[in-house]
Amino acid sequence: MIRKVVANTDVALDGIADGMTLMVGGFGLCGIPENLIAALRQRGTRNLTCISNNAGVDGFGLGLLLETRQIRKMISSYVGENDEFERQMLSGELEVELIPQGTLAERCRAAGAGIPAFYTPAGYGTEVAEGKEIRMFGGKPHLLEHAFDADFALVKAWKGDEAGNLIFKGTARNFNPMMAMAGRITVAEVEELVPAGTLDPNAIHVPGIFVHRIVQGTHYEKRIEQRTVRPKNPTI
Amino acid sequence: MALDKNGIARRIAQELRNGWYVNLGIGIPTLVANYIPDGIDVEFQSENGILGMGPFPFEGEEDADLINAGKQTITALAGASLFDSATSFGMIRARKVQLTVLGAMEVSDRGDIANWKIPGRMVKGMGGAMDLVASAERIIVAMQHSNREGESKLLSACTLPLTGVGCVKKVVTDLAVLDIDPERGFILRERAPGVSVDEIIAKTAGRLVVEGEIPEMTV
Numbered sequence: 001m002i003r004k005v006v007a008n009t010d011v012a013l014d015g016i017a018d019g020m021t022l023m024v025g026g027f028g029l030c031g032i033p034e035n036l037i038a039a040l041r042q043r044g045t046r047n048l049t050c051i052s053n054n055a056g057v058d059g060f061g062l063g064l065l066l067e068t069r070q071i072r073k074m075i076s077s078y079v080g081e082n083d084e085f086e087r088q089m090l091s092g093e094l095e096v097e098l099i100p101q102g103t104l105a106e107r108c109r110a111a112g113a114g115i116p117a118f119y120t121p122a123g124y125g126t127e128v129a130e131g132k133e134i135r136m137f138g139g140k141p142h143l144l145e146h147a148f149d150a151d152f153a154l155v156k157a158w159k160g161d162e163a164g165n166l167i168f169k170g171t172a173r174n175f176n177p178m179m180a181m182a183g184r185i186t187v188a189e190v191e192e193l194v195p196a197g198t199l200d201p202n203a204i205h206v207p208g209i210f211v212h213r214i215v216q217g218t219h220y221e222k223r224i225e226q227r228t229v230r231p232k233n234p235t236i
Numbered sequence: 237m238a239l240d241k242n243g244i245a246r247r248i249a250q251e252l253r254n255g256w257y258v259n260l261g262i263g264i265p266t267l268v269a270n271y272i273p274d275g276i277d278v279e280f281q282s283e284n285g286i287l288g289m290g291p292f293p294f295e296g297e298e299d300a301d302l303i304n305a306g307k308q309t310i311t312a313l314a315g316a317s318l319f320d321s322a323t324s325f326g327m328i329r330a331r332k333v334q335l336t337v338l339g340a341m342e343v344s345d346r347g348d349i350a351n352w353k354i355p356g357r358m359v360k361g362m363g364g365a366m367d368l369v370a371s372a373e374r375i376i377v378a379m380q381h382s383n384r385e386g387e388s389k390l391l392s393a394c395t396l397p398l399t400g401v402g403c404v405k406k407v408v409t410d411l412a413v414l415d416i417d418p419e420r421g422f423i424l425r426e427r428a429p430g431v432s433v434d435e436i437i438a439k440t441a442g443r444l445v446v447e448g449e450i451p452e453m454t455v
Contacts, residue, residue, distance in 0.1 A: 027284045027285075027303075027305075027307075027321070028284075028303065028307040029300075029307070030284070030300065030301060030303050030307070031301070053321070076361060077361050077362060077363050077364070078360060078361035078362070078363040079359075079360060079361050080360030080361065081307075089359070096359075098359070098361045098362060099362075100362055100364070100365075100366035100367045101283065101321070101325065101362070101363050101364040101366075101367060102283075102321075102324075102325030102328060102329060102364060102366075102367030103366075103367065104321075105320075105321035105322040105324070105325050106322055106325065108322070109322040120329065120367075120370075121329070121370040121371055122329075122366045122367040122370045122371070123366045123370065124370060124400075124401065125348075125398055125400065125401030125402075126366060126397065126398045126399060126400065126401075127397055127398075128362075128366060158301075168320075169301045170299060170301035170302040170312075170318060171282075171284050171285045171286055171301065171302055171303055171304075171318060172300075172301040173285055173318060173319065173320050174284050174285050174320060174321050175320070175321050176320070177320045177322075178320060178321065178322050205320075222300035222301070223300070224298060224300050224303075224309060225303070225307040226303070226306065226307045226308040226309065227298055227309055228292040228298075228308040228309050228310075229292050229293055229294060229295045229296075229297075229298060229309065230291060230292050230293065230294050230295070231294075231295060232294045232295045232296065
């Protein structure tokens with residue numbers, strides 16, 4: 001077995017330097033690598049390009065790195081929940097590239113699957129298509145989109161083992177598996193780090209070959225963005 | 237009287253067919269799940285990675301790891317499945333999802349839709365909307381007939397940045413149900429209870445076809 005365990009989040013981020021491109025897993029605040037984001041803030045690395053579906057909220061998720069101006073450019077599909085983000089974007093401090101969510105997912109997947117580019121119908125006829133090759137398949141126009149190239153991928157899983165195998169829970173899976181596959185160096189933080197042989201090999205979502213470093217997360221706030229509930233005892 | 241948001245959702249729910257997988261956008265579309273007609277079995281897909289999405293959890297049972305694309309806490313029904321974002325958009329692009337319902341700022345009489353950006357004022361991003369409209373076999377737009385300034389949202393050409401071209405086939409507003417024929421424009425099918433055809437004509441800026449008697453919707 002090849003061991004991937006590192007001692008803590010600082011060691012896990014070793015090698016991340018100013019100006020690098022990072023993938024950061026999660027959808028909204030669901031399934032984000034909150035311990036690695038906190039460590040990255042401590043580290044103070046700057047001029048980062050972050051590929052992440054969203055940009056967190058004020059004071060949590062990637063919002064923490066926006067506060068400290070560590071991010072130079074965001075590549076996302078939806079960024080509507082963050083006032084500081086909007087301020088930096090409108091003032092020109094932050095560069096933002098918005099791309100369709102399925103294209104974002106597939107550009108990650110392609111990177112992890114050794115596919116340099118692919119065609120998708122999403123965005124044809126819109127400003128997303130500007131400057132891109134268009135080709136007809138089955139009478140329908142498609143855009144040529146390229147795989148991402150990220151120096152590091154920071155992902156979060158529910159469980160992981162010493163060999164770097166990962167299992168996700170609920171909708172916290174989202175972009176994490178494809179980003180894990182895509183990073184030149186992939187760092188996974190997990191809620192529960194277990195010895196090899198503990199996880200059922202049939203149940204592994206991401207094989208350890210894609211994970212270079214795995215670390216036990218020490219604190220999970222797991223903030224909920226929109227708490228929506230039904231009353232427990234409805235009056236009839 | 238014009239329909240309220242729930243009325244629009246209830247009318248769209250009548251379009252659901254047995255066995256369909258359905259993706260509901262944020263806002264009015266989400267309400268459609270509350271009005272599934274008796275005897276119709278559908279499964280809701282949320283593009284962040286769940287099929288078989290259920291209602292909101294009971295108080296105290298919220299799970300931060302179980303949300304919909306609107307980031308709301310949800311539940312999973314019996315038979316539900318969970319998957320990553322690439323698989324999710326795979327099923328969308330490969331047309332496994334039979335119906336997409338989404339909101340819009342503008343719709344053109346050729347079926348173009350704009351719903352992600354107001355230059356200089358609002359840039360939240362397209363999320364999954366561009367992927368959904370480029371691939372869905374059926375797209376129903378749920379929206380108000382006019383914007384807050386009282387201007388028609390049913391135009392001959394969208395003025396805002398597009399989300400997709402020639403993709404919308406049906407629009408349900410607070411005033412009317414309209415099909416879109418790219419050659420002819422908006423085809424008026426039904427009017428909201430008590431709303432006159434004249435009012436709909438007055439509030440529709442794009443090409444509008446009114447043929448014969450236009451029935452009132454039953455909602």
